[in-house]
Amino acid sequence: EAGVAQSPRYKIIEKRQSVAFWCNPISGHATLYWYQQILGQGPKLLIQFQNNGVVDDSQLPKDRFSAERLKGVDSTLKIQPAKLEDSAVYLCASSPGAGWTYEQYFGPGTRLTVT
Amino acid sequence: QKEVEQNSGPLSVPEGAIASLNCTYSDRGSQSFFWYRQYSGKSPELIMFIYSNGDKEDGRFTAQLNKASQYVSLLIRDSQPSDSATYLCAVTGNQFYFGTGTSLTVIP
Numbered sequence: 537e538a539g540v541a542q543s544p545r546y547k548i549i550e551k552r553q554s555v556a557f558w559c560n561p562i563s564g565h566a567t568l569y570w571y572q573q574i575l576g577q578g579p580k581l582l583i584q585f586q587n588n589g590v591v592d593d594s595q596l597p598k599d600r601f602s603a604e605r606l607k608g609v610d611s612t613l614k615i616q617p618a619k620l621e622d623s624a625v626y627l628c629a630s631s632p633g634a635g636w637t638y639e640q641y642f643g644p645g646t647r648l649t650v651t
Numbered sequence: 652q653k654e655v656e657q658n659s660g661p662l663s664v665p666e667g668a669i670a671s672l673n674c675t676y677s678d679r680g681s682q683s684f685f686w687y688r689q690y691s692g693k694s695p696e697l698i699m700f701i702y703s704n705g706d707k708e709d710g711r712f713t714a715q716l717n718k719a720s721q722y723v724s725l726l727i728r729d730s731q732p733s734d735s736a737t738y739l740c741a742v743t744g745n746q747f748y749f750g751t752g753t754s755l756t757v758i759p
Binding site for chain 1: 741746
């Protein structure tokens with residue numbers, strides 16, 4: 537079974553530029569998550585999708601971050617414009633069910649550096 | 652107060668010893684508790700989850716939950732150098748919260 541795919545793996549941009557990350561979850565997984573993990577911290581949930589609907593985006597900085605999950609499969613996370621404090625690893629995870637009791641499978645992450 | 656708190660460590664134990672990792676949480680209504688392992692530069696992977704008070708064992712790992720005291724712990728028996736990693740505690744309440752992780756080093 538293929539795991540969660542993410543691209544790009546690394547990205548370096550200047551502040552005020554825009555950037556987009558892509559995630560392809562495990563086939564059949566209904567729930568998809570985006571996390572931000574700043575160095576030395578635990579992952580912070582940004583947004584949770586179930587199929588193509590948003591379940592929770594309370595910690596997504598909506599003035600600059602946006603995310604979508606078209607057709608309930610792939611997802612993109614966009615930052616526009618980027619700030620220095622956005623430097624982090626962006627993790628995508630998927631799970632087969634909607635509740636928190638389902639195991640989340642993480643992708644390899646995208647390491648973003650904002651200069 | 653953070654939702655989930657862990658001692659950042661680093662925690663060092665000799666090979667073969669028991670490593671004890673602790674986590675406290677603030678939301679008394681939290682229902683599910685998870686331990687993830689994260690190797691340096693890698694993504695988190697689930698080790699164990701626990702829902703009920705008491706102990707849950709899986710191989711060399713034992714999770715312990717005490718809801719009255721609002722803490723959850725992970726014991727790793729017969730620690731191996733390959734257990735060296737950061738261990739993240741995660742808790743579900745209204746949302747899914749990770750702690751900052753405890754760095755464990757197992758010394759051969």
